[in-house]
Amino acid sequence: MLVLVEQSLNGLQFGLLLFMLAAGLTLVFGIMDFVNLAHGSLYMMGAYFAATFVAWTNSFVLGILLALGATLLLGIALEFVALRHLYGRDHLDQVLATFGLILFFNDAVRLIWGPAGLSLPLPAWLTVPVQIVPGVFYPAYRLSIIVVALAVAALLYVVVMRTRVGMLIRAGASNREMIGALGINIKLLFTLVFGLGAALAGLAGLMQAPILTVQIGMGENILILAFVIIVIGGIGSIRGAFLAAIFVGMIDTLGRAFLPDLLRMMLSSAAASTAAPALSSMLIYLLMAIVLVVRPEGLFPAAKR
Amino acid sequence: MKSHINARNVVVALVALGLLLLPLYSAVTGNIFILTLFTRIVIFALAAASLNLIMGYGGMMSFGHAAYLGIGGYAVGILAYEGIGSGFIQWPVALAASALYALVIGALSLRTRGVYFIMITLAFAQMAYYIASGLSRYGGDDGLTIYKRSTFGGLIDLSNRVQFYYLCLGCLFGGVYLIWRIINSRFGMVVQGVRSNEQRMQAIGFHANRYRLVCFVISGTICGLAGALLANNTDFISPAGMYWTRSGELMVMVVFGGMGSLFGPVLGTIVFLLLEEVLSQFTEYWALIMGPLLLLIVLFARGGIMGLLGRFSRG
Numbered sequence: 332m333l334v335l336v337e338q339s340l341n342g343l344q345f346g347l348l349l350f351m352l353a354a355g356l357t358l359v360f361g362i363m364d365f366v367n368l369a370h371g372s373l374y375m376m377g378a379y380f381a382a383t384f385v386a387w388t389n390s391f392v393l394g395i396l397l398a399l400g401a402t403l404l405l406g407i408a409l410e411f412v413a414l415r416h417l418y419g420r421d422h423l424d425q426v427l428a429t430f431g432l433i434l435f436f437n438d439a440v441r442l443i444w445g446p447a448g449l450s451l452p453l454p455a456w457l458t459v460p461v462q463i464v465p466g467v468f469y470p471a472y473r474l475s476i477i478v479v480a481l482a483v484a485a486l487l488y489v490v491v492m493r494t495r496v497g498m499l500i501r502a503g504a505s506n507r508e509m510i511g512a513l514g515i516n517i518k519l520l521f522t523l524v525f526g527l528g529a530a531l532a533g534l535a536g537l538m539q540a541p542i543l544t545v546q547i548g549m550g551e552n553i554l555i556l557a558f559v560i561i562v563i564g565g566i567g568s569i570r571g572a573f574l575a576a577i578f579v580g581m582i583d584t585l586g587r588a589f590l591p592d593l594l595r596m597m598l599s600s601a602a603a604s605t606a607a608p609a610l611s612s613m614l615i616y617l618l619m620a621i622v623l624v625v626r627p628e629g630l631f632p633a634a635k636r
Numbered sequence: 637m638k639s640h641i642n643a644r645n646v647v648v649a650l651v652a653l654g655l656l657l658l659p660l661y662s663a664v665t666g667n668i669f670i671l672t673l674f675t676r677i678v679i680f681a682l683a684a685a686s687l688n689l690i691m692g693y694g695g696m697m698s699f700g701h702a703a704y705l706g707i708g709g710y711a712v713g714i715l716a717y718e719g720i721g722s723g724f725i726q727w728p729v730a731l732a733a734s735a736l737y738a739l740v741i742g743a744l745s746l747r748t749r750g751v752y753f754i755m756i757t758l759a760f761a762q763m764a765y766y767i768a769s770g771l772s773r774y775g776g777d778d779g780l781t782i783y784k785r786s787t788f789g790g791l792i793d794l795s796n797r798v799q800f801y802y803l804c805l806g807c808l809f810g811g812v813y814l815i816w817r818i819i820n821s822r823f824g825m826v827v828q829g830v831r832s833n834e835q836r837m838q839a840i841g842f843h844a845n846r847y848r849l850v851c852f853v854i855s856g857t858i859c860g861l862a863g864a865l866l867a868n869n870t871d872f873i874s875p876a877g878m879y880w881t882r883s884g885e886l887m888v889m890v891v892f893g894g895m896g897s898l899f900g901p902v903l904g905t906i907v908f909l910l911l912e913e914v915l916s917q918f919t920e921y922w923a924l925i926m927g928p929l930l931l932l933i934v935l936f937a938r939g940g941i942m943g944l945l946g947r948f949s950r951g
Contacts, residue, residue: 335703366751368884416935422751423697427891428934430884435927442921554761555880562755609770616759616766620744627748 336467338588339581344473346580347480351535352553353560353572354359355528361567362503363521365414366422368429370434370532370557371408371550377402377533378540378549379440382449391454399530399539400459406529410522418521437547445546448546451537464622476538483534500524505568556583565629575630579615585613642696644945648899651906655805659798671797677909678804679865682811684889684901686858689815691887692896693824694851695831699754700741700761701886704734704856706768706878708863713780713873723786724796725925727864729859732862735853737764742852748844758880768875779874794868804865813859816898819840827851894942903941 356370385394413432417425453472460468491497496636499520502510511517536550543549561578564571592612594603622630655678662671683705684910690696692841711730720726743762748756749866786793818824830837830844837844867873885908911929915922933935 341662353736360751366754391938413935420934423691423887423895424934424938426697426699428931430888431930431934432925433884433927434923438921438927439922442924462785465898472729502949536832551881555758558755558933559759560753563727566751573766605771605772609766612769613763616763619759620756620763621746623759624744627752 333467333629336464337469338585340463340477341473342482342581342584342587343577344477345485346577347477347537347582349553349560349580350573350576351461351480351483351531351538352557353564353576354484355531356557357530357561357567357569357572358500358524358565359410360561362500362509362524363418365418366425366429367414367528368554369409369427369432370429370528371488371528371551371554372433373402373406373532374536374553375436375545375547375550376405376441377536378443378451378545379444379449380533381537381540382545383444385451387393391457394496394577395537396622398496398534402533402536403526403530405531407522407526409529410525414525415518429476432550441545446547450544450546451540453541458459458553472541479538481607482507483531487569496520496523526634556615562629563619565632568629568631571631579618581610582614582618585616590614641791644924644942647903647945649900651903652809655808659801663798665737668797671801673909673913675797675801675804675869676866677906678808679862679869680863680886680889680909681902681905682804682808683862684886684893684905685808685815686862687886688890688895688901689818689858690852690855690866691890692900693819693831694827694848694855696746696848697851697887698758698852698855699753699880699883699887700757700764701856701859702878702880702882703737703761703764704868706764706875707734707737707864707883708860708865709867710768710774710780710863711860711872712773712786712864712867713782714774715718716782716784716786717774717780720789721784723788726786727861730860730864731857734863738853739810739849740858742771742849742856742913746848746852758883761878761883762880765875765878767802767882768878773872774891777875779872779876782871782873785871786864800868804869805860809863811841812898812902814858818851818948823847823850892930892933892940894940898942899904900940900942907941 347613352370352374359365360365377398380398381395383394384397385556388394388397409432412532413428417428431585450464457472457475459471461474463469463474468559472525472594489497491500499510499515503517503520503524508588510520539553556579561572562573563579564573565574587608591603591607594607598606655674659671659673662668683701687698687701690698706817708730711733712726715721715726715729741757745753746851747758771779771780785800788794790800792803794803819828826837826842826847830842834844836909866877871904889905889908890901891904892908893902894900912922912926915925933940939946
């Protein structure tokens with residue numbers, strides 16, 4: 332029972348982390364109709380920046396803030412130099428160009444930081460276990476990820492649903508031509524949204540960094556998860572991304588934790604331990620395939636264009 | 637009458653001739669490496685050509701073509717491991733497995749369009765990747781070494797470099813010829829018609845998705861053949877070659893050369909893999925140049941190499 336609570340929290344934490352990555356992706360996708368495979372690279376850069384700045388400044392908080400700013404600037408620069416020329420091109424062009432950027436970023440990181448991974452040590456105050464309910468202790472850092480991610484989700488909700496910029500973002504998501512025709516500075520709005528997306532990716536990367544090692548290509552696997560989420564949730568829908576992210580995080584974590592035991596009940600233990608890892612990695616793809624077959628537009632499709 | 641002698645056709649003819657004569661060059665200069673390199677290039681060209689069939693002519697952006705390379709390869713690898721070394725069994729199994737996989741995922745994926753199609757083909761390919769990782773009897777994550785290449789009852793010896801190269805080249809030429817026949821057939825016309833206007837084709841009575849699906853299966857089967865060749869070339873098969881970045885590379889090769897042109901993917905593969913080889917000799921960080929180059933090609937050279945050559949021939 333305690334294991335179930337702990338694994339559910341892990342699933343929630345992973346899901347919320349995925350949400351931050353997916354939110355940026357779906358904003359860019361929904362509003363600019365831009366498929367950004369390099370989103371995972373921004374996630375990776377966030378983690379590398381964090382590891383570097385924390386080591387330089389000797390302060391976890393300061394380092395993370397610097398890393399966040401650096402990723403934001405990198406995202407804006409990327410949009411300015413390359414990606415803005417790709418709006419309105421077909422998705423394939425965007426997939427290829429940003430695939431090129433993945434190659435570039437992976438090698439750039441290898442050149443600057445070397446092939447070995449980095450680690451981002453946690454300060455002492457984040458390593459203590461916290462008792463959440465009697466008998467259940469949970470690492471403070473993982474708990475802080477949950478808190479930060481929920482705060483980001485709430486902030487994003489307020490910005491998107493309650494502010495003028497958010498109104499434009501929503502308008503852009505449902506009809507891009509129209510808000511341009513209404514005299515809104517689309518270029519600026521796009522740059523802004525892209526920067527926001529990059530910062531969210533960077534935040535997800537740097538928050539994940541202390542749990543995993545910071546390494547080249549760390550963005551690629553998780554990027555696909557983020558795509559799975561926005562496709563399940565419905566492209567352009569923040570609400571869909573939020574629900575799908577938590578769903579995917581839960582299924583992935585709980586599948587990895589409990590599937591071996593479940594299978595062992597049905598199969599021989601050798602067959603179960605063989606099948607379980609592959610099956611648990613596949614679960615979310617299976618989920619996505621089922622969702623798309625049943626609802627080709629995702630679960631919560633944004634307003635029709 | 638339009639002249640057939642233009643920059644594009646001359647380049648294609650020269651490349652084809654070059655590929656045919658390559659073993660001769662290799663023998664004369666004693667440069668064995670170039671033969672090994674081009675065997676790999678020719679195999680990937682076949683895979684890229686198969687992807688081009690559905691991408692360029694069918695308008696179906698499959699982001700999961702690496703799965704067929706893996707399935708074709710694992711069919712050969714697993715049968716070899718179980719003691720069935722005959723290519724007459726291995727290769728038909730490889731083709732049938734790829735065709736079956738393409739049939740199932742095609743039937744499901746074709747319910748979606750556009751970027752959802754890209755993502756669902758990717759999802760299925762990732763599933764295949766994880767299944768391969770889970771094959772612990774056949775090496776799991778570490779992959780499976782193939783100790784003996786497919787045998788063809790003494791007709792052709794795959795461990796002979798030159799014979800194997802010509803087999804691969806034959807498969808490539810055969811594959812491209814097949815694709816040419818397909819796109820110029822009534823069937824191919826319908827597929828291309830569906831790409832440009834699905835509603836209209838539906839309205840005049842074609843079951844658009846049936847044509848798409850058949851096209852998808854043919855493409856997957858050809859790519860499965862490339863997988864069987866690749867497994868024989870490297871004597872090794874592993875899930876790593878099925879990861880989604882491999883599918884991305886195949887897409888790059890197609891677009892590099894020119895999507896929707898018959899020989900574009902072949903040229904694209906040659907240029908892409910040669911560039912990779914040359915750049916990696918200059919610097920360990922070849923992708924640092926390749927990445928932005930790709931971006932520039934997308935930005936400024938739409939239609940890829942074939943497009944550039946076409947522009948050149950028109951003056």
